[in-house]
Amino acid sequence: MGNYSQITTTNLADFGYIEREELIRLLTAWHKQGLPDGFCKEKVEIMFNRNSGYVFLTNSEFQVAMMNGDLLAIWYNCPKCGYEGFEEDCPFE
Numbered sequence: 001m002g003n004y005s006q007i008t009t010t011n012l013a014d015f016g017y018i019e020r021e022e023l024i025r026l027l028t029a030w031h032k033q034g035l036p037d038g039f040c041k042e043k044v045e046i047m048f049n050r051n052s053g054y055v056f057l058t059n060s061e062f063q064v065a066m067m068n069g070d071l072l073a074i075w076y077n078c079p080k081c082g083y084e085g086f087e088e089d090c091p092f093e
Contacts, residue, residue: 022055
Protein backbone atom coordinates (compact mmCIF):
# COMPACT_ATOMS: atom_id res chain seq x y z
CA MET A 1 0.00 0.00 0.00
CA GLY A 2 1.32 3.47 -0.92
CA ASN A 3 1.87 6.43 1.35
CA TYR A 4 -1.45 8.28 1.17
CA SER A 5 -0.38 11.14 3.43
CA GLN A 6 1.05 12.91 0.36
CA ILE A 7 -1.27 14.52 -2.18
CA THR A 8 0.96 13.76 -5.17
CA THR A 9 2.88 10.64 -6.05
CA THR A 10 5.20 9.37 -8.74
CA ASN A 11 4.93 5.78 -7.52
CA LEU A 12 3.15 3.91 -10.31
CA ALA A 13 1.94 1.33 -7.78
CA ASP A 14 -0.27 4.10 -6.34
CA PHE A 15 -2.00 4.66 -9.68
CA GLY A 16 -5.39 3.00 -10.11
CA TYR A 17 -6.85 1.62 -13.34
CA ILE A 18 -8.16 5.00 -14.55
CA GLU A 19 -4.89 6.73 -13.72
CA ARG A 20 -2.89 4.08 -15.58
CA GLU A 21 -5.17 4.59 -18.61
CA GLU A 22 -4.40 8.33 -18.47
CA LEU A 23 -0.70 7.54 -18.07
CA ILE A 24 -0.86 5.51 -21.30
CA ARG A 25 -2.59 8.44 -23.08
CA LEU A 26 0.08 10.86 -21.84
CA LEU A 27 3.00 8.66 -22.87
CA THR A 28 1.44 7.93 -26.25
CA ALA A 29 0.88 11.65 -26.89
CA TRP A 30 4.46 12.42 -25.82
CA HIS A 31 5.74 9.67 -28.12
CA LYS A 32 3.71 10.89 -31.13
CA GLN A 33 3.69 14.68 -30.56
CA GLY A 34 6.74 15.35 -28.44
CA LEU A 35 6.64 17.62 -25.42
CA PRO A 36 4.78 20.93 -25.78
CA ASP A 37 6.78 23.93 -26.99
CA GLY A 38 8.31 25.71 -24.03
CA PHE A 39 8.15 22.69 -21.72
CA CYS A 40 11.56 22.15 -20.09
CA LYS A 41 12.98 18.68 -20.79
CA GLU A 42 15.00 18.42 -17.56
CA LYS A 43 13.87 15.75 -15.05
CA VAL A 44 10.52 15.04 -16.70
CA GLU A 45 8.40 12.64 -14.66
CA ILE A 46 4.84 11.39 -14.35
CA MET A 47 2.84 12.54 -11.36
CA PHE A 48 -0.61 11.70 -9.98
CA ASN A 49 -2.55 14.13 -7.77
CA ARG A 50 -4.77 12.06 -5.49
CA ASN A 51 -7.02 15.02 -4.64
CA SER A 52 -7.80 16.11 -8.20
CA GLY A 53 -7.35 12.74 -9.91
CA TYR A 54 -5.12 14.39 -12.53
CA VAL A 55 -2.20 12.51 -14.05
CA PHE A 56 0.37 14.80 -15.64
CA LEU A 57 3.98 15.37 -16.59
CA THR A 58 6.11 17.70 -14.51
CA ASN A 59 9.74 18.75 -14.69
CA SER A 60 12.62 20.48 -12.90
CA GLU A 61 10.94 23.87 -13.51
CA PHE A 62 7.66 22.67 -11.91
CA GLN A 63 5.85 23.07 -15.22
CA VAL A 64 2.85 20.83 -15.85
CA ALA A 65 1.76 19.19 -19.12
CA MET A 66 -1.60 17.45 -19.34
CA MET A 67 -3.91 16.10 -21.99
CA ASN A 68 -6.14 18.78 -23.54
CA GLY A 69 -8.41 16.61 -25.63
CA ASP A 70 -6.00 14.66 -27.82
CA LEU A 71 -3.13 17.11 -27.42
CA LEU A 72 -0.43 17.24 -24.79
CA ALA A 73 -0.38 20.86 -23.61
CA ILE A 74 1.08 23.00 -20.86
CA TRP A 75 -1.23 23.67 -17.90
CA TYR A 76 -0.67 27.22 -16.71
CA ASN A 77 -1.23 28.82 -13.33
CA CYS A 78 -1.09 32.49 -12.44
CA PRO A 79 0.46 33.28 -9.07
CA LYS A 80 -1.17 36.74 -9.09
CA CYS A 81 -4.82 35.87 -9.76
CA GLY A 82 -4.79 32.12 -9.03
CA TYR A 83 -6.18 31.13 -12.47
CA GLU A 84 -5.30 27.66 -13.72
CA GLY A 85 -5.92 26.22 -17.16
CA PHE A 86 -4.71 25.71 -20.69
CA GLU A 87 -3.39 28.65 -22.72
CA GLU A 88 -6.53 29.16 -24.81
CA ASP A 89 -8.64 29.42 -21.66
CA CYS A 90 -6.37 31.87 -19.80
CA PRO A 91 -7.91 35.31 -19.26
CA PHE A 92 -4.50 36.99 -18.89
CA GLU A 93 -1.82 37.91 -21.40
